[in-house]
Amino acid sequence: MISHFYDVIVQTVCRLLIPFIQVYGLYVIAHGHGSPGGGFQGGVILGASFILLCLSHDIQEMKKRLSRRAVLLLCSLGVIIYSGIGFACLFFGGKYLDYGKLHQILPVDLVGARSMGIFGIEVGVGITVMAVMVSIFLDLSSEEKEKGRPE
Amino acid sequence: MKWTALIAVCLTGGLLIYGTADMPDWGDPASPASLHVSPRYIEKTVEETAVPNMVTSVLADYRGYDTLGETTVIFTAGIACILLIRRFGK
Amino acid sequence: MEFIVGKYNYWIYICLMMIGFYAMIGKRNLVKKLIGMNIFQTSIILYFISTGSKKGATIPIVEHGASAIQAGQYINPLPHVLMLTAIVVMVSTFGVALALLLMIYRRYHTLEEDEILRLRR
Amino acid sequence: MIWQLDLILLAFVLICAIASIAVKDLLSSAIIFGAYSFFMCLLWAEMGAVDVAFTEASVGAGVSTIFFIVAILKTTRRSKD
Structure with missing residues (x-):
């Protein structure tokens, strides 16, 4: 580049x-429940x-792995995952972002459903933060x- | 130019230092910030969400709307960078 | 003495805020203004974090198998949550500011404020 | 919350802030600003905010410095004050 x-x-x-x-970043996202970490930090890593x-x-070399279009799609995919989980809670009879209602489709009880909902939120935040950092x-x-077409 | 800036900065700092006389001491357990909602978060987080890290549970569960807004702000910043720098068309 | 021990760190945060504020309004270079803005934001975040600390408390992660949780055992987690999102928003606004600065440089070929104002005239 | 350690770290933070404002070369200013972020991260770890410290270590000292250096390489590293 330079x-x-x-x-x-x-x-x-x-x-x-x-x-x-990258494995460490995925660990930080997935293990944000019991140790310092979460979606923001793992996404930045x-x-x-x-x-x-x-x-x-x-x-x-980088664009072979992750093209510009894929980065733009991942940006919006994270926000869609986040708000999609909220709408799923709405669909199963709870309030918006009330994860306890998700226990009707997940094989866990009510408290475990809230834990799983938090994990889904972290994944969405991580995808958005990663894509925005790469995009900037x-x-x-x-x-x-x-002149000339940008790729 | 520099002197007016320095005078304005010192005036603001002096007013803020005068304001610290009413603040609670550093690390006071009975300060107003740690009396209102945070005891409920600390005591109920394990039995309601089964997440040991309180920061994660408050971030994603109790204050989910806040984090949704922040994620939208980050997304908007990425889109703003693309619109500013990248040249479209032609 | 009690007064100084309880309050000295607030005064140092105010000193940091004054440095950032001076860089924002006194310096002519746009990058220096941006560094000043970051120092200002960091000092505000530092103040918020310091309001959540308690004497004799530990970090806000429940240890495994702890039964009775008292509110005095753990640090207040609420300022941590608010400021964690504020840091990530800080870096994204910083990216937008750098993009604006890049466009300014491509148009005027300088980053000094007075030269830009002279060229605009 | 150990007040001796707190005082030492606050002194380092103040020195780094003043130096990053006063230096005339913008590239060294960016590097000193990275050091400032790192001392800020240590200060938060000392106060007990481990999540915020982790975020600052990855965001402030890592990605933010990279953005700064890229932008300076694309523009100019000279400044008049």
């Missing part, structure tokens, strides 16, 4: 390191792993184009 000289050592180390960072891929490799980074680092 220069055309990419170091072999940096590329190899980052290629080995990025899967571990997942986004940082993709930003590291951009910085160490080319930006085209891609926009800030894009070159100025006077």
